[in-house]
Amino acid sequence: xxxxxxxxxxxxxxxxxxxxxxxxxxxxxxxxxxxxxxxxxxxxxxxxxxxxxxxxxxxxxxxxxxxxxxxxxxxxxxxxxxxxxxxxxxxxxxxxxxxxxxxxxxxxxxxxxxxxxxxxxxxxxxxxxxxxxxxxxxxxxxxxxxxxxxxxxxxxxxxxxxxxxxxxxxxxxxxxxxxxxxxxxxxxxxxxxxxxxxxxxxxxxxxxxxxxxxxxxxxxxxxxxxxxxxxxxxxxxxxxxxxxxxxxxx
Amino acid sequence: xxxxxxxxxxxxxxxxxxxxxxxxxxxxxxxxxxxxxxxxxxxxxxxxxxxxxxxxxxxxxxxxxxxxxxxxxxxxxxxxxxxxxxxxxxxxxxxxxxxxxxxxxxxxxxxxxxxxxxxxxxxxxxxxxxxxxxxxxxxxxxxxxxxxxxxxxxxxxxxxxxxxxxxxxxxxxxxxxxxxxxxxxxxxxxxxxxxxxxxxxxxxxxxxxxxxxxxxxxxxxxxxxxxxxxxxxxxxxxxxxxxxxxxxxxxxxxxxxxxxxxxxxxxxxxxxxxxxxxxxxxxxxxxxxxxxxxxxxxxxxxxxxxxxxxxxxxxxxxxxxxxxxxxxxxxxxxxxxxxxxxxxxxxxxxxxxxxxxxxxxxxxxxxxxxxxxxxxxxxxxxxxxxxxxxxxxxxxxxxxxxxxxxxxxxxxxxxxxxxxxxxxxxxxxxxxxxxxx
Numbered sequence: 016x017x018x019x020x021x022x023x024x025x026x027x028x029x030x031x032x033x034x035x036x037x038x039x040x041x042x043x044x045x046x047x048x049x050x051x052x053x054x055x056x057x058x059x060x061x062x063x064x065x066x067x068x069x070x071x072x073x074x075x076x077x078x079x080x081x082x083x084x085x086x087x088x089x090x091x092x093x094x095x096x097x098x099x100x101x102x103x104x105x106x107x108x109x110x111x112x113x114x115x116x117x118x119x120x121x122x123x124x125x126x127x128x129x130x131x132x133x134x135x136x137x138x139x140x141x142x143x144x145x146x147x148x149x150x151x152x153x154x155x156x157x158x159x160x161x162x163x164x165x166x167x168x169x170x171x172x173x174x175x176x177x178x179x180x181x182x183x184x185x186x187x188x189x190x191x192x193x194x195x196x197x198x199x200x201x202x203x204x205x206x207x208x209x210x211x212x213x214x215x216x217x218x219x220x221x222x223x224x225x226x227x228x229x230x231x232x233x234x235x236x237x238x239x240x241x242x243x244x245x246x247x248x249x250x251x252x253x254x255x256x257x258x259x260x261x262x263x264x265x
Numbered sequence: 266x267x268x269x270x271x272x273x274x275x276x277x278x279x280x281x282x283x284x285x286x287x288x289x290x291x292x293x294x295x296x297x298x299x300x301x302x303x304x305x306x307x308x309x310x311x312x313x314x315x316x317x318x319x320x321x322x323x324x325x326x327x328x329x330x331x332x333x334x335x336x337x338x339x340x341x342x343x344x345x346x347x348x349x350x351x352x353x354x355x356x357x358x359x360x361x362x363x364x365x366x367x368x369x370x371x372x373x374x375x376x377x378x379x380x381x382x383x384x385x386x387x388x389x390x391x392x393x394x395x396x397x398x399x400x401x402x403x404x405x406x407x408x409x410x411x412x413x414x415x416x417x418x419x420x421x422x423x424x425x426x427x428x429x430x431x432x433x434x435x436x437x438x439x440x441x442x443x444x445x446x447x448x449x450x451x452x453x454x455x456x457x458x459x460x461x462x463x464x465x466x467x468x469x470x471x472x473x474x475x476x477x478x479x480x481x482x483x484x485x486x487x488x489x490x491x492x493x494x495x496x497x498x499x500x501x502x503x504x505x506x507x508x509x510x511x512x513x514x515x516x517x518x519x520x521x522x523x524x525x526x527x528x529x530x531x532x533x534x535x536x537x538x539x540x541x542x543x544x545x546x547x548x549x550x551x552x553x554x555x556x557x558x559x560x561x562x563x564x565x566x567x568x569x570x571x572x573x574x575x576x577x578x579x580x581x582x583x584x585x586x587x588x589x590x591x592x593x594x595x596x597x598x599x600x601x602x603x604x605x606x607x608x609x610x611x612x613x614x615x616x617x618x619x620x621x622x623x624x625x626x627x628x629x630x631x632x633x634x635x636x637x638x639x640x641x642x643x644x645x646x647x648x649x650x651x652x653x654x655x656x657x658x659x660x661x662x663x664x665x666x667x668x669x670x671x672x673x674x675x676x677x678x679x680x681x682x683x684x685x686x687x688x689x690x691x692x693x694x695x696x697x698x699x700x701x702x
Contacts, residue, residue: 064652064653088658097653103650107669107672117656120655120656
């Protein structure tokens, strides 16, 4: 589904990703871990199509197609979704209208008619229940005045609405208390199927107790320096990142 | 002969054409003298520092436009808010169009200034109100000198006017440049409520210059909601001079939707003569190309315990230019005044510009006055966020801009009008999405 080959990327001339290789197949859950500043969020942004990052080498193949030249919205239309580490507040745009516009624009791009209002409401109701989101919440301006937990729940609600093939969850666990973490993880698990894939980017192992990865990769200094199974995450939790740094440095 | 000379020398001929009523005659004669003395304002004057009339004054305007075309409703339906039941006062090239209009004398007067100026039954109202709020600046004086036609609205006390009143001025001048000087008078009695929508619309590519004066009187506890739609052709310019006098406990609001013509100048003046008055001035400006929109507002707080709320949003593309000059005067007696002013702008092009200038003159010591102006660009993080959800760049931009200006729309009380403005905005931003926020 996703194949990243020797990906190098930089922002404002500063090289951040220095040769990433990663393959994600349908039905898989991958976790990308690593210390602060290792390039985790950059990797997420580059795959989602953020324009201020420049790909200097390598490529990103999604469903057999090189997507590097595609705009963020075109990638979204193909089924790429990024749950933001810091979701953006947009005063004046309600959650409902934001989702309506997003869904209908995606449908338009796929040559489909706009979704009838009735179906839209039903879908919104269904998915907001899944994430235990209060209806009142949906008429508020998106992310404006939301608590950290509400913002993250809202991200996964959007994921549920858009039903992406590939979901990248960037530090979705940060700022969540244990109840919110459980709701968010439960939502992600319910959305999982053999046809889609999830990449979980996290600093801590905590979220991986709930969303269990098939593979764990450690990112350090712009490269994946170690890959393994979920046991690697436990090891990192117990020992921290220093031993990896030493291992790589050596 | 320049435009000023042409106007001054046309004055006698003009007065010969209208029925000379003694009352208006004297006012007109005084006014033409003021205009003759002062002439058109230039950039040397502080209030006109950022708006030059030079480019529009050089046209050879016909100052007594002929009505060249009768218009059928179907030709101009799009400029009406047509899905509501309303009174309509329609002018074509400055002349009243009876077949497009729907006036009334049933308990209220929604009719013509020409009738009001000439018929004895209106004499008392005219003598009490006509030219009593209008200023003595040169452009207003010019309008007063040539005042003969426009809307005349008189709502006696204790009347809730259910139907909004639409005032539309069309210009068709197919053969030459046209100058129009409509003059409107709105008098709203105690406890009465009226909603008015005003629009100036050119139907020709020839230059049009409208120098409009509207006087509005809100008596005790009256509620007046006035909406101005400015979305004209690129060769049409408008100088709108509006003067509102409020008596105690009255509520008056003016919303100005400025989507441009060539040059638009809004001189909007509120005078609060009484306690517990509330004045609202709101505007959305969205322009591009080389359009120019200038909002010049004045709120004069004269007595205690009054409020004013100003909220103007501007979005400027291409080489368009904007001006906001908001003046608030709080007299010494006007204690406990609450005066708020905000002007927020987004520049979406490097070549666009906005000059914004709050001007507060406060002589009382127990007041709350605030002002704030911002000039910014669209939030790139928000753009990426929206695009990552599949909303294309253009639509994301439009949605952000609409959200930015939306709180001005929220206070529009006529739903059909709100919908129409929403559509105009979508059109202006080049998108076809529902902004039902």
